[in-house]
Amino acid sequence: MTKKPSKVPVQKEKHGLSKVEKVAIPIIVIIAIWAVYSFTQPTPTSSTLSVTYSSTPSLSQSSSAPDFTLQTVSSSGLTGQSVTLSSFRGKVVLLEFMEPWCPHCQRMASVLDSLYSQYGSSNVVFISVAGPWNGATSDDAANFIRNYGTSWVYAYDSSGTVFSEYGVQSTPTFVVIGKDGSVSTTFTGEQTSDTLSGAISAAING
Numbered sequence: 001m002t003k004k005p006s007k008v009p010v011q012k013e014k015h016g017l018s019k020v021e022k023v024a025i026p027i028i029v030i031i032a033i034w035a036v037y038s039f040t041q042p043t044p045t046s047s048t049l050s051v052t053y054s055s056t057p058s059l060s061q062s063s064s065a066p067d068f069t070l071q072t073v074s075s076s077g078l079t080g081q082s083v084t085l086s087s088f089r090g091k092v093v094l095l096e097f098m099e100p101w102c103p104h105c106q107r108m109a110s111v112l113d114s115l116y117s118q119y120g121s122s123n124v125v126f127i128s129v130a131g132p133w134n135g136a137t138s139d140d141a142a143n144f145i146r147n148y149g150t151s152w153v154y155a156y157d158s159s160g161t162v163f164s165e166y167g168v169q170s171t172p173t174f175v176v177i178g179k180d181g182s183v184s185t186t187f188t189g190e191q192t193s194d195t196l197s198g199a200i201s202a203a204i205n206g
Helices: 019-040 103-119 138-148 161-165 193-205
Strands: 069-074 077-084 092-098 124-130 153-156 173-177 183-188
Touching (some): 103 193
Parallel strands (some): 124 153
16 A cells, blocks of 8 residues: 655745844945945045135235234233234244134144244244134133133234235134245144244244
C-alpha cells in the first residue's frame, strides 16, 4: 500500500520591515534631508563678517588716510572726550575697524593685546573704531572692553561715516598708517600676530 507523501508546511513570506530596516530608513532620510539643506546654504566666511556700509572703494597703499574725530569709549561707556587721527602724525597707527558682536573681532582681542604690549611704548598708536552695525551701541563697545580687558584707545563711529570713508566692507579690518599719515598696509579678517607685527615694523622703519 502506497502512502501519500506527507505535506511539508510552506512558510509564508513576511512582507513587513525588519527591525534593522525600521531603524536604518529614518536615519538615511534624515541624512539626505540634512545634505540637501547644507548644499543649499551659502558658505560662511571663516575670517570676516560682512557688513553693508557704503561701497566706497578700499584705500590704496600710500594714499592719505582720511582724518576723523570720534568720541572715545572706555569700559564705563562714552568718556565725553574725542580722538583725532591727525594728532598722531609722526607716529605709526594701527587702526582696527570692528564690531563688538563680531566673533572674529573677539578672537583678535588677545592678538592685539599682545601687540599692544610689544609696541605700545614704541611710538605706535592703537585705535579700535567700533561701528553701529546690527544695532551695536557705545555701551556694547564698553562691554567688549570690560570682557576682554583691552586698554588701548577705542572710539565709537555712531553714524558709520568713518567705516564708509575707509571702504570697510567686513570686520575686522586693519589699516596700518605710516608716520606721514599715509596708508602703509591694509588687512581684512583675522590675522596672525606675526603678520600684523611685520606690517607695523615695516611702517616704523619706512
